[in-house]
Amino acid sequence: MTPAPNTTPAPNTTRAAGGRIRGLWMLALALILASLGWMIAEPAVLAGWLAASAFWSGLPLGALVLVMMIRIIPGSWRQELSGPGEAMLLLSPLMVLAALPLLIMPGAVYPWVSGPERTGFRTLYLTPWFFSLRTVIFLAVVAGFAALLLLARRRPVAIPAGGLILVTLLHTMFAVDWLMSLEPGFHSVGFRALCAVDPGRLGTGGGDPDPVAQGRRRGAAGHSGRAAALGPAALDLFRLHAVLHQLVR
Numbered sequence: 001m002t003p004a005p006n007t008t009p010a011p012n013t014t015r016a017a018g019g020r021i022r023g024l025w026m027l028a029l030a031l032i033l034a035s036l037g038w039m040i041a042e043p044a045v046l047a048g049w050l051a052a053s054a055f056w057s058g059l060p061l062g063a064l065v066l067v068m069m070i071r072i073i074p075g076s077w078r079q080e081l082s083g084p085g086e087a088m089l090l091l092s093p094l095m096v097l098a099a100l101p102l103l104i105m106p107g108a109v110y111p112w113v114s115g116p117e118r119t120g121f122r123t124l125y126l127t128p129w130f131f132s133l134r135t136v137i138f139l140a141v142v143a144g145f146a147a148l149l150l151l152a153r154r155r156p157v158a159i160p161a162g163g164l165i166l167v168t169l170l171h172t173m174f175a176v177d178w179l180m181s182l183e184p185g186f187h188s189v190g191f192r193a194l195c196a197v198d199p200g201r202l203g204t205g206g207g208d209p210d211p212v213a214q215g216r217r218r219g220a221a222g223h224s225g226r227a228a229a230l231g232p233a234a235l236d237l238f239r240l241h242a243v244l245h246q247l248v249r
Contacts, residue, residue: 050109059088059091063084063087063089064089064092064163067082067085068149068161068167072157092142095139102135107128109182110181137170141166145159145166
């Protein structure tokens with residue numbers, strides 16, 4: 001019988017990542033509380049909130065995709081990235097909190113709320129209640145798979161495999177709803193694909209931004225293998241990111 005793959009993160013990696021995540025939690029909670037009053041007083045602030053939320057949600061979303069890939073694909077990169085990836089999954093509740101102002105006051109950001117932009121199928125699709133329903137479904141799926149991955153590391157491979165497909169499909173819908181609907185006449189397959197790749201790039205970068213440089217600084221032989229394991233994965237993501245940028249242009 002083939003032994004179960006070891007996806008247990010390295011202890012030092014887990015502790016360091018956990019410390020960074022606690023700091024991000026404190027900072028994010030402070031910013032959310034301080035910004036809520038500001039947004040109520042000045043709804044136009046929500047446009048900036050949307051931009052920041054769309055960018056920083058790449059950390060938990062990218063971590064979710066990364067951890068699901070770790071559970072499926074064998075290799076020496078598992079132990080190095082499992083700890084940071086699982087730690088970044090703990091930011092998923094903050095992504096849910098960050099979405100609340102946009103669900104409460106969508107009319108401050110999206111022009112279709114007032115009605116003139118809604119024609120044809122948009123009459124149903126671009127409505128506040130349906131927008132909120134799709135967002136809640138997406139966030140519930142993300143939070144659910146994050147909890148499954150954190151609570152049990154030895155679940156069947158079918159769970160991360162199915163989750164990888166479902167989250168990727170829903171994330172393209174998320175890109176359409178939150179970003180492309182700012183200009184209802186805008187259509188771009190490349191933009192949706194770019195939005196799906198960016199979280200993966202952030203998730204991988206959060207685990208080890210520059211493994212080659214870290215190996216040189218520490219001068220340990222083990223770090224050369226670490227760089228060899230992580231470098232190609234990061235390089236492939238950056239290559240794909242560059243190709244998609246060309247498609248969007």
